[in-house]
Amino acid sequence: MKPVGFACLAMLMFVFVSVVIEQKLSTYTTAALMVYVYLVTLPLALGTVGFLKLTNQPVVVPTGSVIILTSAVGAGYYLGDLFFFSAYANGGTVAMVGNRYIAVSGAGFARQVRVDRILAQRLSGRELCVGIRRSRTRS
Numbered sequence: 001m002k003p004v005g006f007a008c009l010a011m012l013m014f015v016f017v018s019v020v021i022e023q024k025l026s027t028y029t030t031a032a033l034m035v036y037v038y039l040v041t042l043p044l045a046l047g048t049v050g051f052l053k054l055t056n057q058p059v060v061v062p063t064g065s066v067i068i069l070t071s072a073v074g075a076g077y078y079l080g081d082l083f084f085f086s087a088y089a090n091g092g093t094v095a096m097v098g099n100r101y102i103a104v105s106g107a108g109f110a111r112q113v114r115v116d117r118i119l120a121q122r123l124s125g126r127e128l129c130v131g132i133r134r135s136r137t138r139s
Contacts, residue, residue, distance in 0.1 A: 015094075015098070018088075018094045018097060018098065019094055021033075021085065021088045022088050022092070022093055022094050025088070026088040026089055026091075026092075027089075028089075029089070030082060030085040030086050030089045031082075033085055034078075034081055034082065034085060037081070084097070
């Protein structure tokens with residue numbers, strides 16, 4: 001499957017989860033909900049890795065200093081989930097949370113487009129090839 005397909009499936013799952021949290025789970029304590037979510041997540045992840053190994057598909061596991069980085073990413077996901085669940089626990093709606101997500105994603109996209117445009121202007125085709133031309137003229 002292409003990356004766009006995975007991204008679309010992820011968004012559909014987040015929409016479904018958001019509706020369930022808003023409609024059925026927003027009255028429960030955020031930390032308690034997260035415990036149950038992670039209790040389900042760990043066995044699913046382990047099962048997926050086991051399935052990949054059973055079917056002789058490559059499984060690359062982080063080692064060394066990458067484990068620290070992976071742990072930091074896990075902490076980031078935890079904080080993101082904490083704020084996500086807290087938004088609903090404090091009266092947020094799917095529309096409000098979804099609109100904020102779209103606004104932040106859109107702002108990030110717009111910023112990246114702006115940075116790309118600035119880089120393209122500064123590194124015009126001629127400037128980009130200067131290093132290549134110099135190396136060719138030396139030989």
